[in-house]
Amino acid sequence: MKRYIYSLTVLLIVALCSFLFSTASIENKNAKNSIAKLSVSKKEISPIKILCYPEKVTKNVVSKLDALLSKINKRNDFHGSLLVAKKGKIIYNNQVGTSDFRKKELLNEHSVFQLASVSKQFTAAAIMILHEKKLLKLTDTVNTFFPKFPYENVTIKNLLNHTAGLPKYFWLAEHKWKKPNAPTNKEMMQLIDESKVQRFFKPGRNFDYSNTAYLVLASIVEKVSGVSFQEFAKQNIFDPLGMKNSYVYSYQNDSIPENQIDGYRLYRGWRHLKIGSTINDAIVGDKNVYSTAEDLLKWIQGLNTGKLISKESKELMYTKGKTHYGKHVPYGYGFRIKTDKENKIYHHGKWNGFRTGLTQYIDDDLVVIVLEHTSYNGIAALNNRVKNIIAKNFKG
Numbered sequence: 001m002k003r004y005i006y007s008l009t010v011l012l013i014v015a016l017c018s019f020l021f022s023t024a025s026i027e028n029k030n031a032k033n034s035i036a037k038l039s040v041s042k043k044e045i046s047p048i049k050i051l052c053y054p055e056k057v058t059k060n061v062v063s064k065l066d067a068l069l070s071k072i073n074k075r076n077d078f079h080g081s082l083l084v085a086k087k088g089k090i091i092y093n094n095q096v097g098t099s100d101f102r103k104k105e106l107l108n109e110h111s112v113f114q115l116a117s118v119s120k121q122f123t124a125a126a127i128m129i130l131h132e133k134k135l136l137k138l139t140d141t142v143n144t145f146f147p148k149f150p151y152e153n154v155t156i157k158n159l160l161n162h163t164a165g166l167p168k169y170f171w172l173a174e175h176k177w178k179k180p181n182a183p184t185n186k187e188m189m190q191l192i193d194e195s196k197v198q199r200f201f202k203p204g205r206n207f208d209y210s211n212t213a214y215l216v217l218a219s220i221v222e223k224v225s226g227v228s229f230q231e232f233a234k235q236n237i238f239d240p241l242g243m244k245n246s247y248v249y250s251y252q253n254d255s256i257p258e259n260q261i262d263g264y265r266l267y268r269g270w271r272h273l274k275i276g277s278t279i280n281d282a283i284v285g286d287k288n289v290y291s292t293a294e295d296l297l298k299w300i301q302g303l304n305t306g307k308l309i310s311k312e313s314k315e316l317m318y319t320k321g322k323t324h325y326g327k328h329v330p331y332g333y334g335f336r337i338k339t340d341k342e343n344k345i346y347h348h349g350k351w352n353g354f355r356t357g358l359t360q361y362i363d364d365d366l367v368v369i370v371l372e373h374t375s376y377n378g379i380a381a382l383n384n385r386v387k388n389i390i391a392k393n394f395k396g
Helices: 001-039 055-075 116-132 156-162 168-175 185-195 211-225 229-240 293-304 311-317 379-393
Strands: 080-086 089-096 096-102 263-266 269-276 287-293 336-338 343-350 354-361 366-372
Touching: 055 080, 055 089, 055 287, 055 379, 080 293, 080 379, 116 156, 116 211, 116 229, 116 287, 116 293, 116 311, 116 343, 116 354, 156 211, 168 185, 168 211, 185 211, 211 229, 229 293, 287 293, 293 311, 293 354, 293 366, 354 379, 366 379
Parallel strands: none
Antiparallel strands: 080 089, 080 366, 263 269, 336 343, 343 354, 354 366
16 A cells, blocks of 8 residues: 555656646747747837928929939949938939849839948847847847857947957958858858957957948847848838838848849940859848838938837937947947038948948938949048038028
8 A cells, every 4th residue: 555655656746747847848938939029029110101392392402403413323323312301301312324234224213222331220220129128238248149159258239339359251251161152141150150260359449340240240130039130120120110122132042022223333434244242142231231212211210210219229329339448439330420520320331333321410400312333432422412402402
């Protein structure tokens, strides 16, 4: 009898332990799933509506800007899009030139441009979204998410304002990558782990503009959210703001969407040659967001009005960073900051024939968006000319 009771007791204890273990496993799995779901769930907001000034108010300035676009198209081989908005309303939105030189098709409002480094602000916003959901801290190091990362003490904040001192992944892809297809973010992170190339400086000591930093940031977004960077941006930024012509594209991994255009260079002063993709073109985070000028206006309005992140998070993005020694750097989170002669928050991009610029002139409440795809080199000068034309010819 005693032996029977003992055996029964042992069986009950084993059964109870098995139940508790399975319950804990299920709860743990559900917790992980809830984190991934939380990180990609769309914020319940109404899409941005684009407003325009009436024609009678903009007639004069539109005439001036049309003449400017026509002039730089003929003299400087500008083939692109220009959008100008003041106080959140469009003053001017037009395109000039060719989208496909072989087919002789013209650019239109649906033509989708590679944003190049203007893409970085979306990566920074993705990080801030996860930060606000308490899924990461800006003081977290890369090793928190990637234990084998060979450069210790690099924080997310270092990555955001280019004070991490990381080596250039372009060099790694061009000298260390041996496979035929271009490396993805995951593959490049593995290559960084294995190569252990010397970094430029210890984190926080200096400012050095870094594409590698934004590759790592996009990789952190993927690791924390459990979805691709493409999907995270779509669910948390593009869809909520109604940016229907915007997406993240990875060469050799994604199909080419309709209206996506190629970059070109001018050969011998008359012939436009298409620029092919490179070994660096599958990486996302530092580049490879595609968009239109109107979608970019939706993005800026959504960011500035608290549709995506809080005012406090936006201010962090718009504030100059500092080195460990207290020296300000000309960069916030995903944006360049200039406060000396003119108060502006901006970013330019340059990649595979695309030349892009998104500039906010804070004191004038003015946004100028330039998207171009034939290696035009006058974005900064064009911005100044547009700003002067608006100042002299628009009183709205």
